[in-house]
Every structure is written in C-alpha cells, then in structure tokens.
Amino acid sequence: MATTIKDVAKLAQVSPSTVSRVLHDNSRISNTTKERVMQAMHSLNYHPNAIARSLAKSNTKTLGLILPNDELELFQNSFFIQAMRGISIYAKLHGYKLMYNFSIDEQEEIEYLENYIHDNWVEGVILFTSRQDDKCINYLHKRAFPFTVIGRPSSPETGFWVDNDNFQAMYSVTEYLIEKNCSSIAFLGGLRELDVTLNRLSGYKQAIKSHGLELQENLICTTTRFSEEEAYEQISELLNNNTVDAIAATDDILAFGAIRAMQDFNQTLLPIIGFNNTVRGQYQTPALSSVEINPTELGYKACKLLIDSLEGLDNPYNHFIVETKFIERDTTQPQLFSKRLVQV
Amino acid sequence: MATTIKDVAKLAQVSPSTVSRVLHDNSRISNTTKERVMQAMHSLNYHPNAIARSLAKSNTKTLGLILPNDELELFQNSFFIQAMRGISIYAKLHGYKLMYNFSIDEQEEIEYLENYIHDNWVEGVILFTSRQDDKCINYLHKRAFPFTVIGRPSSPETGFWVDNDNFQAMYSVTEYLIEKNCSSIAFLGGLRELDVTLNRLSGYKQAIKSHGLELQENLICTTTRFSEEEAYEQISELLNNNTVDAIAATDDILAFGAIRAMQDFNQTLLPIIGFNNTVRGQYQTPALSSVEINPTELGYKACKLLIDSLEGLDNPYNHFIVETKFIERDTTQPQLFSKRLVQV
DNA sequence: TTGTACGCGTTATCAG
DNA sequence: CTGATAACGCGTACAA
Numbered sequence: 001m002a003t004t005i006k007d008v009a010k011l012a013q014v015s016p017s018t019v020s021r022v023l024h025d026n027s028r029i030s031n032t033t034k035e036r037v038m039q040a041m042h043s044l045n046y047h048p049n050a051i052a053r054s055l056a057k058s059n060t061k062t063l064g065l066i067l068p069n070d071e072l073e074l075f076q077n078s079f080f081i082q083a084m085r086g087i088s089i090y091a092k093l094h095g096y097k098l099m100y101n102f103s104i105d106e107q108e109e110i111e112y113l114e115n116y117i118h119d120n121w122v123e124g125v126i127l128f129t130s131r132q133d134d135k136c137i138n139y140l141h142k143r144a145f146p147f148t149v150i151g152r153p154s155s156p157e158t159g160f161w162v163d164n165d166n167f168q169a170m171y172s173v174t175e176y177l178i179e180k181n182c183s184s185i186a187f188l189g190g191l192r193e194l195d196v197t198l199n200r201l202s203g204y205k206q207a208i209k210s211h212g213l214e215l216q217e218n219l220i221c222t223t224t225r226f227s228e229e230e231a232y233e234q235i236s237e238l239l240n241n242n243t244v245d246a247i248a249a250t251d252d253i254l255a256f257g258a259i260r261a262m263q264d265f266n267q268t269l270l271p272i273i274g275f276n277n278t279v280r281g282q283y284q285t286p287a288l289s290s291v292e293i294n295p296t297e298l299g300y301k302a303c304k305l306l307i308d309s310l311e312g313l314d315n316p317y318n319h320f321i322v323e324t325k326f327i328e329r330d331t332t333q334p335q336l337f338s339k340r341l342v343q344v
Numbered sequence: 345m346a347t348t349i350k351d352v353a354k355l356a357q358v359s360p361s362t363v364s365r366v367l368h369d370n371s372r373i374s375n376t377t378k379e380r381v382m383q384a385m386h387s388l389n390y391h392p393n394a395i396a397r398s399l400a401k402s403n404t405k406t407l408g409l410i411l412p413n414d415e416l417e418l419f420q421n422s423f424f425i426q427a428m429r430g431i432s433i434y435a436k437l438h439g440y441k442l443m444y445n446f447s448i449d450e451q452e453e454i455e456y457l458e459n460y461i462h463d464n465w466v467e468g469v470i471l472f473t474s475r476q477d478d479k480c481i482n483y484l485h486k487r488a489f490p491f492t493v494i495g496r497p498s499s500p501e502t503g504f505w506v507d508n509d510n511f512q513a514m515y516s517v518t519e520y521l522i523e524k525n526c527s528s529i530a531f532l533g534g535l536r537e538l539d540v541t542l543n544r545l546s547g548y549k550q551a552i553k554s555h556g557l558e559l560q561e562n563l564i565c566t567t568t569r570f571s572e573e574e575a576y577e578q579i580s581e582l583l584n585n586n587t588v589d590a591i592a593a594t595d596d597i598l599a600f601g602a603i604r605a606m607q608d609f610n611q612t613l614l615p616i617i618g619f620n621n622t623v624r625g626q627y628q629t630p631a632l633s634s635v636e637i638n639p640t641e642l643g644y645k646a647c648k649l650l651i652d653s654l655e656g657l658d659n660p661y662n663h664f665i666v667e668t669k670f671i672e673r674d675t676t677q678p679q680l681f682s683k684r685l686v687q688v
Numbered sequence: 689t690t691g692t693a694c695g696c697g698t699t700a701t702c703a704g
Numbered sequence: 705c706t707g708a709t710a711a712c713g714c715g716t717a718c719a720a
Contacts, residue, residue, distance in 0.1 A: 002464065004697055015707045020699060029400045030705060047462030051404065052697030054395045055712045062443075069429070075422040076623050082419060088446050097465065099406075099443050102432050118391030120346060120713095121441065228627075257629060280624035283600060285574075348713055359691045374689060399696050472697095595713060600718030693719075702712080 003044045012040035023048060028110050059277040062097040063120035063306065065093045066136070069102045069131060072302040077252050079276060079295045080128060083150060086299025087126060094307050109136050117145050118250040126150065126299075126304045129193045130161070134228045148306040150298050152195055152319075162320045164293050166196055170203030173273050173291060174248050176213045176326070182246035182271065184239055188231060189222040189250045197222060200250045200275075218242055223254065232258030239265045245273040245339070252281040252290055257332070259288070271336045274310075277327055286305055286330035347388045347606070356384035367392060371539050378419045392454030404531045406441040407650065408430075408466035409455055410480070411474060417570040420597050423620060423639045424472060425520030427494060430643025431470060438651050453480050468650045470494065470643075474505070474539040492650040494642050496539055496663075503650040506664045508637045510540055513668040517617050517635060518592050520670070522555045524681045526590035526615065530582055532575060533566040533594045533604055541566060544594045544619075562586055568596065583609045591616040595632055598627040603632075603675070615680045621671055630674035 005023075011015045014033055021029055022037045028080055040046070052338045054060045065087065074080060075293050084100070099122060103109040113136060117123045123146060127136055130151035140147045141159065148160040189197040192282035201220065208215045213268050221238060223230040232256040238244060239261065247270060249255040274281060274290040281288035301320040308315055320331050349367075355361045358377055365373055367382045384390070398404045409431065416676050418424055428444070435442050443466060447453040455481060462468045467490060471480055474495035483504065484491045492504040533541040543565065548574045552559045565582060567574040574600040582588060583605065591614060593599040599618035606613050616635040618625060625632035635654055645664040652659055 002462075005699095008696080016698080016699085017708080018706060021706085028705065033706085049697050050463035050465045051398045052712090053699075054698085055399050055714095056698040056700080058712065060395060074429070075426060078419040078422075081425050085413070085418070085442070085446050088444070092445075097443055098445075099441055100428070100432070101436075101442075102429050118346075119394035121394045170698090209532060280627065283624065284628050349715095350713080359713080361716075362690060365690085368715085372689070377690080393713050396696090397715080399698090399712085400716085424711045495699065627692080692709085692717105694717090695715090696713105699710090701709085703708080704706085 001051070005046075005048070006035065007044055008040045008046050011044060012037045026201035040339060058120075058153050060097075060121055060123055062093055062099060063091060063121045063126060063303070064112075064116045065098060065100040065126045065227045066101060066112055066128065067102045069104045070226055072224050073253075076228075077251075077278065079278060079293075082295035083128065083302075084239070086301075087303040088299075089296075090300050090303040090307060094311065096303075096307055106131075106135050110139055113139055115143075117143055120268065123310055126147070126302055127233075130154070132195060132198070139163055145220050146306060146310060148302040152199055154195060156319065158289040158318075160302075160309065160318050162296070162298050162301045162305065162322060163196075164324045165198075165321050166199035167203040167206070168248070169275075169287075169291050169293075169326075170200040170248065171207045172203075173326060174204050174207035175211065176332075177246045177248065177271060178207065180246075180271065180332075182337065183213055183221065184216065184243050185248055186219040186235070186242075186244050187221065187248055187250075188235065188254050189220075190254065192222045194320050197250055204248055216242075217305065219244065226251075226253065228257035228260075229251050231255075232261045233257075235261035236265065244271050246337075249274045249295060252276045252278040252288055255288055255290075255331075256280070256284070261326035268339050269331070269336055270339055272331045273326075282329070286333075289329045290327055292325045292327055294322050294324070346393065347390050347603050348393070349390075352381065352384045352390050353386055356381045357390060359683075368528070372676040386628050388550070389476070390529065398541045400465075404441075404465055404467055405439055406443060406466045407435060407468050407470060408456075408460045409442060409444045409470045410456055410472065411446045413421060413448045414534065415568055416477075416595075417606060418446075420572075420624075421595075421622065423637075424508055425645035426639035427472065427646075428641035430645075431647040432643075433640075433645040434644050434651060439654065440647075440651055450475070450479050454483055457483055457489075461487055465653055470650060474498070475537045476539060476542070478539075490654060491649060492646040494646050496543055498539060500663065502662075504646075504653065504662050506642050506645045506649065506666060507540075507543075508642070508668045509665050511547040511550070513619075513635050513637075514544040514592065516547075517670060518551035520554065521590045521592065521615060521617070522551065522557065524590075524615065524676075526539075526638060526681065527557055528560065528563060528587050529590045529687075530563040530579070530586075530590055531592055532598050533564075533570065534570050534598065536566045541594055548592055553632035560586075563588065570597065572597050572601035572604075575599075575607045577601075579605035580609065590614050590681075593618045596620045596622040596632055599632055599634075599675075600624070600628070603630075612683050613675070613680055614683060616675045617670075626673070630677075633673045634671055636669045636671055638666050640667070 005016045008019045016135040022034050071072050101112045125147040127149045130149045130153045221234045233259040252274035277290040277292035281290050350365050352363045367379050445456045455501040469491040471493045474493045474497045483567035530674035565578045579602040621634040625634050670674045
C-alpha cells in the first residue's frame, strides 16, 4: 500500500489534520512543524490519494467528453483531436482530469451522460456537437448538470457554448463568390439536423438575398451522412439539372466529393470553398480554399467556460465566438470564375 | 446530495450492508428482501457512488492514456484517434473508464505518469509510442506499474505491447519493389529514436540482403521531425546525389513530401509506398500505395492486454501482432517501374 | 439470511 | 497554532 497521511503524521509526530493543513497551506501553522511535516512527506515520498480526497471533498476535478463515433467524420477530420487538445490545455492549467467516450448514437450518448451523472465521477461534460432539439442538451439541462457544447445550440441564451460565427463565416464566403460575379452558387452542407449546417445555410441565404440575387432552393443540397461519396452524387445530380457557377461547401470533405464530381462532369472546375482547412485540402491538386475554424481554440474556450463556472470564476458571457479565417488557395483562383456549368 | 446506500436501506428497512449485497448479488439473500431492496433502489433512483466504491475497494477501473503532442503527427494522422477508439471499445466491454493527456515531451510524459501513479487514480497506462531506451517504459517498469505499449518496445520479452509486424511489413514492401526489378531502393523513415522506424529499417535491410542486392547506406534517410517538409528536403538531396529507382517510406506523410520532391526534381515519378493508408493518400493524385496498419485493432488489443491482466484473466502471450495489408494504388503502377533517377 | 462495526484516506468542524 | 472526532459512501469481516 502507498504511504498515507497517517504515516507522515506519525513520522513528523503530529496529527493527520496538521499534515492535511500543510498540504493546503491555508491555516497558519508554525514554520517549524511545517518544515518537519514537509521533511516527512518528502522522505516518505508521500502523495495524497486523489480518490480519498474526492470522497471527502465531494469533487473529482474531472470532466467527461462525449465524442461521436462516425468514422467518416472522425477519421478524416482532425477537428476532434485538435479540440481535445485545446480542452486538455485549459484543464491542465486548473488541475482537471479528462475522460472520454465514443458514442455510436444519440441514445448511447444519453446512457453515457446518465452514467457520468450517477457515478458522481465527473463534474461536468463537454459535448462535441449540437443538433436540432438535441436530446443530450435537453437531458443535461433537465438534470441541471454542468456542461458546455462545442457548437451553437438551439437555445443559445441558456447554457455554455463556444462556436465560430458560422453565419458570418458562410456569409463572407458567399459574398466573396458573389463579388467575383457568381450568381448561381450552390450550397453543399452536411447533416441537416446539425446546428452548424443550419447556421451556415442561414449565412448563405442571407448573403444571396442581401446582394439582390434570387435564392434558388434547388441549389441547396445537404447530405444525410458525412460522406465524400454522397457529396459526389449530390453534386453530380445537381450539375446535371441546374446551372451552377460556384459551390460553397460546409466542409472540406464534402468539397472533395464535389471537386471530383465537377472533374467527372466535363473536366471543368468551378470555384469552390470548404471549411476546416484540412491538411488534405492544402496539399491536394487543386489546393482547396477553405475556412480555418481553429478547433484547438474552440476546445480551449469550451473547457474554460465549464471549469470557470465550476470554480466559481464566472465569465461575463455564457459563450465564446472563435475567429475564423478564410484561406485562399487554387480553387478560388481568378481563371475559374469565368466558367459556368450549364444544363445541356 | 444524491441518494446513498443508507437511504435505500432505510426505505427498504434493511441494513446498508444488505443493500450492498443485492448490489453485487453475490451473497445469498432471500428473494423477498432482495425484491424489496430493488424496489427501494428503483423508487429512489439510486446509483452507487463510484468514488466511494473506489476508495473502499481500492480500484478505480480507470486507465490513463498518454498522447504525444506533436502537431504534425497528431493532426495529419488519424492513427491516434482510431487507436483511442479501439481502446474505448474494449474498455467499455469491461466497465473501464479512460483518461487522456497530451504530453509535449518525454519529460512531461514522466510527470504525467508520476501523477497517475501517485494519485492512485488510474490502474494502468497505455503508451502510444515506443522509443529506443524509452524513459517512460523504464519508469513504469521500475515502479512496477501496469501498462501496455502500442509499438514494439526495445525489450519485447517483458511487459505488454501490441504492434504490427513492422519488420515483415517493410520486408514485404521492399521485396515487392525488388521483384519489380528495382535495385536502388531508398528508405525514408521518421525519427530514428522510435522503435517503429528501426523495426521497419531492419525489414528493409533484410529484404535487400536476402535478394543479393547491395545495401547502400547513403540511400537510407530518416527525418528528425515528423514532417513532410523535411522529407521533401531529404529526398531532394538524395535524388541530387544518388541513383534511385524506388522509395519505401515508413509513413504516408513522408511519402507525400517525397512525391513532391520527385515531381520538382524532373517531373519523373518513381514507385513509392507509404504506411498508414491515410485518407489523403487515397484521394490525392497520384493515389498513394500504402500499408494499412489497423490502428483501431492495435488500440483494442493493447487495451485487452492491460485490462485482462488487471482482471486476472491472463493471455497466453504478452503481446499481440496485428495484421497489416498492402494496398496498391497509383504510385506502384507498372509504368513507373521503368524509370530511374540518376545523378546528372 | 441479515446486521454490526470498522476501514478505505482525506477533509472539516470544533475544541483547546 | 494544533489535535481529536466525525464525516464522505461503500465494502466486508465477523457475529448473530
């Protein structure tokens, strides 16, 4: 067995409570005994047992993360591990531990949350995505359990969350294309039940309207899975039935599928922009213009909101908006803007 | 406060120990009281407090993972998150919880390990990489703390580990190139202090020798960082000073740099093979031939070794070898094999 | 079959 | 400034 507070107390010839005091050096203790206790701790290589401490203080200094299990999204995209790293940076700063789980669906996510809450093992939860009418968010709210969401939830005024300004980011990207004289811009989005998709779609629509263009519903497509293949199919069909002169995609992965569709359609590439600034997008040919969303920062800030709240250090807001940055590469080069794919 | 075992006991009119017994349903209890206690647990929505249980049983059912913090490697490569998922699958099967940390260097890794051990918060550790004379492995051995390594350690006979047969995988790949009549095959590896690099290098060397070719030390290059850029530089220099007719790389990322170097050298592409079967390699042009190493399976088996050991269910071996699979794509197509880059 | 009493290692309250 | 003592919630010998 490891050495306990009692062993130290015995060696230093004081009571366990005194040892506990030097451990927290809050109460005023005489320097001599403090010295003696420190000596004892050192010579016994004593380290407090975190479990026992947790039981006594009824706090675990542990946060739980719930990751989606969608292989396509998870493995093509360094978003999650980057966000996890951002979380870990702030957590370390405040001595918090991190646990993780992969969930296969919303049902299993709820189960994980129930366990998290009942076990008393974690003090707060970080969710990596936000859906329309999200069951996890609703559940956590109902249980009044501390949590943060990465992604703008449906009710942004309650609870903690971090996000990019997805509306603005997509607005800007769309505006950029419009200013290059594109007028039939297709929207290519991911799952429609995700808030991120809807927020970006809103930005797209607003940009179209603000610039006096006609909003063409048939140019809006979303996928049911997070899949390059489905993007390929959707864009192939779109190009066959519509006039299109640019594509705004909500994710690089989807953009990759769209690019292949354009190449297969008739060798002609239209301007296209993705999101997430993936490594693959940087290095493929043509290099993909994309919006960097700063996942590490998103994770960091999400963690900050949660921990600060648990520690009683409240932030002025219940959310953080993380900057995005449009990174221009080959797929928005000038020569592409003259082209236009028309129904034949 | 959450409901405790006492509340249940009171409601069911039994003693706390009886409640504890139905919780573990080991001791023989009368069905009537068992029923009554279950009713009480249900109506109070009772869930045992995991912290208290851990303290009493002095086990936490928690494992700690230590991830490297190298952005280049971490974010370009879904290896880590795939392995983490594999780990989580087995952990869930046995009710184990998982914690994670990102370390910036070997020193910080040791610190994390010390905390893990002293805190008594985790029962075992999973390391994601193995170095030559690995300080973490040595430390864990010295402390006799349970752990598994993903990667073949320097002393494979002691401790738990999982790995691909890196020697054999690289041997096969090299042999494949030799059989296509390549005789000046360059080896492009990552950090030389990593066991994975050395194991693959051994396979390369053995294949060269076994086929009666001359081992040219100057065709062996390794990078000091895990970086596409450095691979680009190394291969550029290599091509300038040597005759080369194929490249065997230990990682897709490095292969990407090498491909760019070849393209810049004089538009000529040599056959090249990478490892890890990255998504980018599948979709780039030319699509990269690569060795799939099954990271999810590696994580799963690593976790299995550790948990089985902790639970007293010993495996016949102290390690698992996970299958690899060579996946052939554009960069090993026949037409490439006639070419040869010669010093001018 | 069930209850009592104590321990797990720490913190917190209350005396002194 | 320091030391008993009682929690924290659960598991488990030992009794009954």
